Amino acid sequence: MEKIVILTGAGISAESGLGTFRDEGGLWAQHRIEDVATPEGFARNPAVVHKFYNARRVQAAQAQPNPAHIALTHLQRNWPGEVIIVTQNVDGLHEAAGSENVIHMHGTLAGALCTTCDHRWVAPPEMSVGEPCPACGGPTARPDVVWFGEMPYFMDLIYDHLANAAIFTSIGTSGQVYPAAAFVHEATMSGARTVELNLDPSSGASSFDQVILGPASETVPRWVQKLLRES
Numbered sequence: 001m002e003k004i005v006i007l008t009g010a011g012i013s014a015e016s017g018l019g020t021f022r023d024e025g026g027l028w029a030q031h032r033i034e035d036v037a038t039p040e041g042f043a044r045n046p047a048v049v050h051k052f053y054n055a056r057r058v059q060a061a062q063a064q065p066n067p068a069h070i071a072l073t074h075l076q077r078n079w080p081g082e083v084i085i086v087t088q089n090v091d092g093l094h095e096a097a098g099s100e101n102v103i104h105m106h107g108t109l110a111g112a113l114c115t116t117c118d119h120r121w122v123a124p125p126e127m128s129v130g131e132p133c134p135a136c137g138g139p140t141a142r143p144d145v146v147w148f149g150e151m152p153y154f155m156d157l158i159y160d161h162l163a164n165a166a167i168f169t170s171i172g173t174s175g176q177v178y179p180a181a182a183f184v185h186e187a188t189m190s191g192a193r194t195v196e197l198n199l200d201p202s203s204g205a206s207s208f209d210q211v212i213l214g215p216a217s218e219t220v221p222r223w224v225q226k227l228l229r230e231s
Helices: 010-014 039-044 046-062 067-078 155-163 180-189 216-230
Strands: 004-008 083-087 107-114 120-122 141-145 167-171 193-198 210-213
Touching: 004 067, 004 180, 010 216, 039 046, 046 107, 046 141, 067 083, 067 216, 083 155, 155 180, 167 180, 167 216, 180 193, 193 216, 210 216
Parallel strands: 004 083, 004 167, 167 193, 193 210
Antiparallel strands: 107 120, 107 141
């Protein structure tokens, strides 16, 4: 049966109230990316970074899945083949909507990571400087999110899925952040049909076979319904 690989970005969670780093007036607008989303920023001032991610963790915990998340869960449960959801988002809204085996290529706000021994565990609601690792005791805990300049997680697995995809769909992504921005090219080389669903065309929109514009909460349910009718 045909495999569908779906990449989701900040645009799918924006309608649940989670702002992107391009939004004005939100959490990201109050900080420079270099200060809160790079290893160097964490090394310079871990307290600022922890405070920022503590606020994001609270914000994400209060957010609810929107119709786009729910539609993807419906697709995953009813498509006759495999539906793989890869997300650049660090929230848990796909899982809250009922989706399974979501691949979080940029980590999750719900996770903590020890920079000494690479142990991972569930993050407390608030993390602080010097928080000990439960495995090695080192005071080197950080949020388990992928920062700019770091390699995303599960790349081999993602490329394996793209190599076997019949349909590749990108939802709510800017098309500016690599390696995710190149997924459409990987899928195209494997013979997949490619679709972009976005509020506005991404910088890589011309690489897709089809571009559907509009809010994700409207376009994704319609796209899912059409796919299932035709399956």
